[in-house]
Amino acid sequence: MRTFDHHVDLDLAGSRRPVPSLFARFRLSAVRMVRTWRNRVAIGHLNELDDHQLLDIGLRRGDIAEAMTSTFFADPGLHLTITARERARRHIRSGRTD
Numbered sequence: 001m002r003t004f005d006h007h008v009d010l011d012l013a014g015s016r017r018p019v020p021s022l023f024a025r026f027r028l029s030a031v032r033m034v035r036t037w038r039n040r041v042a043i044g045h046l047n048e049l050d051d052h053q054l055l056d057i058g059l060r061r062g063d064i065a066e067a068m069t070s071t072f073f074a075d076p077g078l079h080l081t082i083t084a085r086e087r088a089r090r091h092i093r094s095g096r097t098d
Contacts (some may be wrong), residue, residue, distance in 0.1 A: 032075075039077030043067060058084030 020028070046054065046064050055061060063083050067076035 028056070033073075036073065036075045036077075039075055043076050043080065058087045 018039070043064060047061075051061060054064075059080060063080060066080040067083075070076055070079060
């Protein structure tokens with residue numbers, strides 16, 4: 001296969017997304033707020049787990065406390081997801097518990 005056998009077809013005019021309407025932006029904001037609220041409720045239930053169960057999902061009790069101290073509009077679920085993934089990456093790379 002040669003480089004000149006392939007070409008990239010860029011349609012710059014068609015690649016733009018239409019600007020969302022005011023209703024669509026309001027709906028998206030409402031969906032994000034509901035998702036954030038649900039994640040906060042679910043994270044509150046994580047406190048019922050013991051330390052071994054939390055470590056099984058890659059979290060520590062301090063991670064939960066840190067996520068819950070974020071601003072109201074910040075999604076704590078995203079924070080915990082990133083924390084758990086980073087801890088898993090470090091564990092796999094080093095071969096030891098963190």
